[in-house]
Amino acid sequence: MTETEQQAPAQVRRFRITRRRHGAARPRVDEFNVAVGPETTLLDALREIRSHQDRSLTLRYSCCHASCGTCGMRANGREVLACVTPLASLGRGPIAVEPLANARVEHDLVVDMRDLYESLEPTGRPLIRQDEQLAGRGAPAPAFARYEDCIECGLCVSACPITGSDPLYPGPAALAAAWRTVAEPRGADPLRVLAWADDEQGCWRCHASFECTEVCPSGVDPAGAVLALRRELTRRKLGQLTRRGRHRR
Amino acid sequence: MSATTRTPRTPGPAQHPPQRPLRGPLRGTGGWARGRHLGSVAFLTNRVTGLLLIGYLYLHLGVLYLLTEGAGSWASVLHLFKNHWFLALESLLILFILVHGLNGLRLALVGTGVGVRHHRVWFTTAMSVSAGLYVVVVLAMFGVI
Amino acid sequence: MTSHAHVVIIGGGATGAGVAHDLALRGLRVTLLERGELTSGTTGRHHGLLHSGGRYAVGDQESAVECIRENQILRRIAPGSFEENGGLFVALTDEDMDYLNPFLNACEACGIPATVHRAEAARQMEPGLNPEVKAAVEVPDATVDPMRLVLRFFATARRNGADLRTFTEVTGLACTARTVSGVLARDLVTERDYEIAADLVVNAAGPWSGQIGQMAGVTVPMRLSPGVLLAVRGRFCGRVLNRLHKNADGDIIVPQRGLSVVGTTSWVVDDPDVPPVPADHVARMYTEGCKLVPAIAAAERRSAWSAVRPLVGGGAASTGRELSRTFQCFDHKQTEGVEGLVTITGGKATTLRAMAETAADVVCAKLGLDATCRTAGTILAPHGAYFTERGERYDRD
Numbered sequence: 001m002t003e004t005e006q007q008a009p010a011q012v013r014r015f016r017i018t019r020r021r022h023g024a025a026r027p028r029v030d031e032f033n034v035a036v037g038p039e040t041t042l043l044d045a046l047r048e049i050r051s052h053q054d055r056s057l058t059l060r061y062s063c064c065h066a067s068c069g070t071c072g073m074r075a076n077g078r079e080v081l082a083c084v085t086p087l088a089s090l091g092r093g094p095i096a097v098e099p100l101a102n103a104r105v106e107h108d109l110v111v112d113m114r115d116l117y118e119s120l121e122p123t124g125r126p127l128i129r130q131d132e133q134l135a136g137r138g139a140p141a142p143a144f145a146r147y148e149d150c151i152e153c154g155l156c157v158s159a160c161p162i163t164g165s166d167p168l169y170p171g172p173a174a175l176a177a178a179w180r181t182v183a184e185p186r187g188a189d190p191l192r193v194l195a196w197a198d199d200e201q202g203c204w205r206c207h208a209s210f211e212c213t214e215v216c217p218s219g220v221d222p223a224g225a226v227l228a229l230r231r232e233l234t235r236r237k238l239g240q241l242t243r244r245g246r247h248r249r
Numbered sequence: 250m251s252a253t254t255r256t257p258r259t260p261g262p263a264q265h266p267p268q269r270p271l272r273g274p275l276r277g278t279g280g281w282a283r284g285r286h287l288g289s290v291a292f293l294t295n296r297v298t299g300l301l302l303i304g305y306l307y308l309h310l311g312v313l314y315l316l317t318e319g320a321g322s323w324a325s326v327l328h329l330f331k332n333h334w335f336l337a338l339e340s341l342l343i344l345f346i347l348v349h350g351l352n353g354l355r356l357a358l359v360g361t362g363v364g365v366r367h368h369r370v371w372f373t374t375a376m377s378v379s380a381g382l383y384v385v386v387v388l389a390m391f392g393v394i
Numbered sequence: 395m396t397s398h399a400h401v402v403i404i405g406g407g408a409t410g411a412g413v414a415h416d417l418a419l420r421g422l423r424v425t426l427l428e429r430g431e432l433t434s435g436t437t438g439r440h441h442g443l444l445h446s447g448g449r450y451a452v453g454d455q456e457s458a459v460e461c462i463r464e465n466q467i468l469r470r471i472a473p474g475s476f477e478e479n480g481g482l483f484v485a486l487t488d489e490d491m492d493y494l495n496p497f498l499n500a501c502e503a504c505g506i507p508a509t510v511h512r513a514e515a516a517r518q519m520e521p522g523l524n525p526e527v528k529a530a531v532e533v534p535d536a537t538v539d540p541m542r543l544v545l546r547f548f549a550t551a552r553r554n555g556a557d558l559r560t561f562t563e564v565t566g567l568a569c570t571a572r573t574v575s576g577v578l579a580r581d582l583v584t585e586r587d588y589e590i591a592a593d594l595v596v597n598a599a600g601p602w603s604g605q606i607g608q609m610a611g612v613t614v615p616m617r618l619s620p621g622v623l624l625a626v627r628g629r630f631c632g633r634v635l636n637r638l639h640k641n642a643d644g645d646i647i648v649p650q651r652g653l654s655v656v657g658t659t660s661w662v663v664d665d666p667d668v669p670p671v672p673a674d675h676v677a678r679m680y681t682e683g684c685k686l687v688p689a690i691a692a693a694e695r696r697s698a699w700s701a702v703r704p705l706v707g708g709g710a711a712s713t714g715r716e717l718s719r720t721f722q723c724f725d726h727k728q729t730e731g732v733e734g735l736v737t738i739t740g741g742k743a744t745t746l747r748a749m750a751e752t753a754a755d756v757v758c759a760k761l762g763l764d765a766t767c768r769t770a771g772t773i774l775a776p777h778g779a780y781f782t783e784r785g786e787r788y789d790r791d
Contacts, residue, residue, distance in 0.1 A: 022584045041697075051667055056582050058561045060431040062438025064699035065625040067650050068541040070431055070438075078285070084697050107561070107583045110431075117778040149651050161284060161292065208359055210288025210368065219652055223288070224365050231362020 010035035013087055014094040015045065017057070019108045027105070030054070031094075036087050042097070043071055043082035046109075059109040066217050069153030073109050074098040079155040079215040100158040102171075116154050119174035122196050123181055148180055149218040156212035156222050168201040172212035172222035175203050179225035182232060194233060203229040291352055291372045298349040305342055336390055344383045351375035398423060399761045402577050402590055404564050404606055405598035406430075407437035408540075408743050411547035412750025412769075413596055417757060418554035419772060420765035425590060426556060427579055429563035432548060432780075433541045436600050437743060439701035441623060441657045442648050443634055444468065444476055444536040445744040448483055448508065449641060451500035452493075457720050457742070458504040464745045465534060468543075471747070472774050475543045479649070481535025481634035482511075482520065484686055485528045490638045494529060497638060501533065508533050522630040522687045535634040537648055540743060546774035547746070552783065553775055567595065567609040567735070574610050574734035594757055597737040601666030601702040607737060612726045614737050619703045620669040621658035624679035626693035630654045635686050643675075644682025653696055656683035660703075669700040706740030721749045723756050736760070 012033050020027040032053055034045045043061055050057045061071040064083045071082040076096050087095070103111035156172040157163050163171045178197045182190040197203040206226045213223040284292065315326050329335055355371045358364055364371065388394045399422050403410045406428025414426045428434075447461030469476060485491050494510070501508040509532040516530035517523055523530075552558055561582040568576035568589055576591040597606045597614070607614040629649050637645035643659045656679040663669060676698045684691035706722040721741030726732040738753035751767045758765050 047668060055563070056585055058430075058582055060434070062431060062433045062541045064439050064701075065623070065650075065653065065655070065697035067442070067539070067625070067653065068433075068438055070434075070541070083699075110561070112784075113781045114784065117781040120778065121782070151651070159284065161289070206360075207292055208288065208356055208368070209284055209292035211284040211286060214284075214286040214288065227359060227362045227365045229362075230360060234361045 010037060012036070013045065015049065016094050016096045017046075017049075017109070018096070018098040019057070020099075020105045022107060030057075038088060040087050041083055042073075042075055042080065042085040042087060042090070042095070045087060046082060046097070057109075058107050067151060069151035072100050072153040072155050072158070074100060074158065079159045081153060081155070081217045084217065100154050102158050102160065102163045103154060111154070113152075113154060116152060116157060116171070116173060119170040120152070120177055123174055123177040123193055148177075148220075150176060150220045151218050153217065155215045155217060156220075159211040159215045161209050161211065162205055162207060166201075166205065169205045170202065172206075172226060175206070175229060176212075176220050176222035176225035178203075179229050182229065194229070194236075197229050198233050203233070206230075287369045287372055291355070291368075295349060295352050295356070298345040298352075301345050302342075302349060305345075333391075340383070340387045340390055343386045344379060347379035347382055348376065351379055399593045399763060400425065400591070401594045401596060401757060401761075402427065402592040403596045403598055404577065405435070405600055405602070406432040406548075406558070406560060407435045407598070407600050408433070408544045408547075408746040409437075409598040409600060409738055409741070409749055409753075410596075411544045411551070412746040413598055413738065413753050413757075414551040414556045414558070415547040415554075415774075416747075416750040416754035416767055416769050418551045418556040419768050420754065420758065420763070422757075422761075422763070422765075424551065424556040425592075426551075426558050427562045427564055427577065427590075428558075428560050429582070431560060432558070433544050435602070436701045436703065437544055438541045439623070439699055440540050440743050441646060441655055442538055442540050442650050443481075443646065443744075444538045445742060446481060446533040446535045447504055447506050448481070448497070448501055448531070448533040448535070449636060449646075451504050451506060452496055453641065454720070455500070455504055457745075458500070458506065460720065460745045460748055461742065462504060462506045462534075464748050465536070467747060467770050468538075468744070469536070471770065471772060472543055472546055475538060475546065475777075477537035477649070479535075479537060479633045481533050481636060482516065482523075482530040483533060483636045483638040484516065484523065484530045485638040486524055486526055486685060487528075491528055493639050494531070497531065501531075506533055520631050520633060520635065522689055523635070524686055524688055529638075531638065535636070537634060537650060538743075539650075542777040543743075544746070545777040545780045549775040549777060549779040549783065550772070552780070564599075564606065564609070567606070569610055569732075572732050574732065592734070594761060595735050596753060596757060597735060598739075598753070600739065601704045603704060603737055603739045605666075607726075607735075610726070610732050610735050612730045612732050612735065612737075614724060614739060615707060616739055617705045617707060618663050618666050619660050619705050620663055620700045621660050621703065622671055622675035622679065622698060622700045623655055623657040624676055624683070624698045625650070625653045625655045625696040626683075626690060627652065627696050628654060628689065628693050630687045630689050630693070637682075637686060642682075644679045645686075647683055647686055647690070654683075654687070654690065654693070656680070656690060663702065666702050666704075669702050671698055671700050675700075704739050721745060721752070723749075723752045725756055725760065727760075 013036050015032045017030050018027050019030055032049045034048050036045055046059055061083060062068040066081050066084045073082055075085060075090055099105045099109045099111050105111050160172050162169045175197060178193045181188050181193045203226050210223045213221045315322050352375050355375055359368045401417055401422050401424050403413050403426040406426060410426055414424050418424050444465055445461040446465055447458035450458040485494060498508055511530045511532060513527050513529060516527050548558060563580045563582055564577055565580050566578035567574050568578060574595050576589050577595055578589050580587050597603050599606045601618050603614045604616055629652055631647060631649050635647040644656055646657055648655045659675045680691060724737040726735045736756055738749055741749045747769050754767060
């Protein structure tokens with residue numbers, strides 16, 4: 001809490017945290033009450049619980065300003081980054097806190113991010129902003145630069161109804177990264193990435209629910225990216241057809 | 250380890266299946282029926298109307314089969330068709346066709362990258378048109394217009 | 395050169411990462427313990443600035459020289475982890491202009507490349523700058539993602555055999571006859587306590603170094619100095635912007651993806667956990683930030699947070715700005731006669747590799763190992779490797 005909040009009358013909020021513990025067959029729900037102020041974030045409250053109520057509560061966080069993408073979780077069923085989610089935006093009643101969906105839960109609110117990072121590998125991500133300088137290097141930019149807006153938080157993957165029911169779909173984050181490569185290759189090979197995405201399990205698997213874009217905390221618009229990939233592929237296919245047609249004549 | 254662009258191990262998105270847990274269609278909150286925004290409403294609407302239309306298709310086939318039973322059973326079926334409740338259900342069918350069809354048109358365009366930014370407007374327009382036409386159809390069905 | 399010496403490192407921040415990487419590269423067996431997620435202490439929360447050293451050139455030459463040297467090394471060993479956009483020290487007032495020459499001389503003395511730009515050129519470089527800019531000095535600052543850079547050290551360390559245990563809290567140090575022989579740890583996931591034997595323990599716990607030291611009865615002379623940072627929506631500058639004056643509050647703006655991070659303040663606390671975020675400090679970030687970039691005044695707040703700097707040096711310090719930003723390594727055998735424990739603390743995120751080299755040299759000397767540091771020439775694994783190369787710590791269900 002901020003100093004002003006410590007002076008202001010505190011409100012008590014109740015948290016119902018779904019926790020999967022080691023060795024337990026099913027997750028359990030633990031309830032905690034926390035005194036909060038008007039600007040307290042979900043992360044503040046969880047850290048308060050961890051520090052003063054239950055030191056075994058495990059959760060991920062790092063930057064506290066929606067830049068590292070580690071504190072993704074679901075609050076009242078919606079994907080959020082805990083560090084920038086004021087409790088005031090979560091209604092007035094008890095707050096249900098769960099880990100992200102569509103990722104293996106390791107313990108409590110900690111999920112395994114391996115799948116996300118593996119899905120990102122084939123996308124050939126130069127991912128450096130347009131206005132960045134690459135001092136003296138004309139060669140292809142390294143694959144793991146990460147200065148695009150995507151912070152690899154996994155909220156989009158959690159919200160996507162297709163990743164929820166299809167194990168082979170790479171997910172919005174990977175496809176958004178692929179689009180980035182196609183739109184601005186910077187030495188990477190856009191055709192290879194397009195071929196990777198042009199798969200019935202690739203960009204064509206999306207059903208345009210747009211949930212990924214709705215939950216993205218960084219304005220990446222993954223839905224737009226997936227559909228842009230499809231537009232690009234459609235354009236190329238049509239172009240090929242007309243060219244072939246012309247040749248026959 | 251040098252910092253170069255990595256090449257994919259095999260072509261196609263499924264390099265190796267992710268470890269994430271499969272929740273299946275509606276089971277638990279990891280399934281596909283969770284989204285609350287307009288895009289998800291459209292997605293869900295299309296799935297539901299699609300399923301209902303498939304159900305109707307089977308019904309329709311069943312009814313047509315009755316034709317093979319001769320004039321007598323056909324006449325009793327026709328009598329059923331004139332029942333007001335049945336007409337109401339049939340009007341719903343028209344609604345589902347309109348909704349599924351117009352949203353489908355939206356998806357065909359948005360899904361190839363056309364007008365993506367306006368997808369919400371297209372959805373509300375499609376639903377409004379469906380609602381409007383539905384009203385007209387109902388009125389026509391019940392002989393008002 | 396391989397060794398069976400086992401070193402346990404306490405602390406999963408930048409310091410721990412650097413030490414784990416350095417020691418693993420030298421062939422030692424390393425176990426690292428972190429009570430939360432890696433970089434969840436001070437490291438993850440810092441400004442995201444790869445210092446050129448300009449900020450310390452005038453007042454803290456030692457730090458400045460460390461910074462520029464490490465700045466260049468990090469760019470080499472972690473290519474792609476920086477927005478290599480450069481930085482400007484911006485003069486807005488006559489007072490700032492008086493600082494220009496001392497600043498330039500100091501930069502030259504420290505080996506920091508500095509180029510002066512006139513007002514017009516500065517405005518062209520950064521259209522969002524306060525139009526009253528008088529001059530600006532370009533230096534090789536850069537933007538860095540605090541967590542992802544450090545994850546590269548961890549990923550590389552693990553490739554070289556380091557055992558990284560997150561969500562493992564240190565509850566005590568096993569001490570017999572003034573010798574630290576191991577660490578008492580609590581696995582927060584299984585809720586089990588256990589002991590890890592160690593030939594040497596490295597205390598890299600940042601602001602918690604004092605608490606860890608107390609477990610062995612040693613005192614680590616440090617001051618905890620939090621600072622408030624503010625992130626606003628909108629990328630108002632392409633480069634790091636600094637105010638050309640003596641270090642003060644809110645005089646740095648770092649562009650981080652779609653956000654602009656304004657910082658910072660400085661005061662002293664006793665408790666490293668959950669530092670407060672005084673509202674007046676946040677307000678000051680807005681008022682100071684908009685002196686450099688006027689658009690900041692109306693920018694939407696994304697987050698305001700605080701992080702605790704672990705500064706080396708005891709004695710009275712009212713704001714923390716008086717203390718040097720350099721780092722120090724304490725061999726507690728020499729300071730208080732306790733064997734088996736080394737503390738490395740202080741420093742800046744920019745100097746994590748150098749801090750680790752110092753600590754690793756001390757560790758190897760104490761263990762009687764002849765192993766030279768190779769971190770300055772070793773390219774780091776990508777940060778994604780930290781996630782994709784994890785083994786199974788617990789049974790998968």
